[in-house]
Amino acid sequence: MSNGHRQDPDRVRAMFGGIARRYDLLNHLLSVNLDRGWRRAAVQRVPAQSPGPVLDLCGGTGDLAVELIRLGRASEVICCDFSHAMLLLAREKFDRRRILDRCRVLEADALRLPFADSSFDAVTVGFGIRNFSRLESGLREILRVLRPSGCMVVLEFSRPTGPLFSRLYRFYLRRILPRLGDAIGRGRGAYRYLASTISEFPDPPTLAGRIRDSGFAACDWSCMAGGIVAVHVGHKESVTADSKAPEQHQQQGLLGV
């Protein structure tokens, strides 16, 4: 099953590479800085510091990784993304904040992770899952690398349900957002893409169902900002037939930091 429509990974990668330098600025401006609070709220759903690293998938420029460290939810983060340009900026950010020793970057596709089964207690995905070319494959890959009882926290755009707010939001998505993206950062194509993927992405109860159907034992979710964003928390069952000691992380894909 696709995501509503199939995202072409090469196109997605090129698009994020094209807007990487302006990505943080556009995010903060277009969300009137609300994105910082959304990331904080999502990170607070990660259980307090687990001994091993937390995997932040679709980590982009590293904001969720920074929050994981800042809020004490991780002693170490692997910030994974398939856009080289986004990861270079993440690494610069970790360096500026003097957390480079605790945040590593990894260039890899979330649908084919270079990790052994049961490697992580927690996996986070911020505004990334909507871009997966095959949602179920991505979810099953996350489940595979999670340890038994581990959890996945997904922060993703959604749609308001109130009739007036949803009409206003649709208008904002279709008419205003692409123009703003264009005016601020020549990102019209990217923000048109954002608008269309938000419109087509499963609503929170449907996404929770697909997370459970992918093998997670349970999934709860909550909405913020009147339904503009949702946080889903998927739990892996406590003991699985294949729960065995994790092997060493394969790190060939790690950028030289």
Ligand SMILES: C[S@@+](CC[C@H](N)C(=O)[O-])C[C@H]1O[C@@H](n2cnc3c(N)ncnc32)[C@H](O)[C@@H]1O
């Ligand atoms: C909207 S950005 C989110 C970045 C960051 N998590 C945040 O909160 O701002 C989505 C990121 O997901 C990455 N991405 C999309 N599909 C991916 C995949 N299959 N594997 C790895 N990264 C992917 C893109 O390159 C991009 O950097």
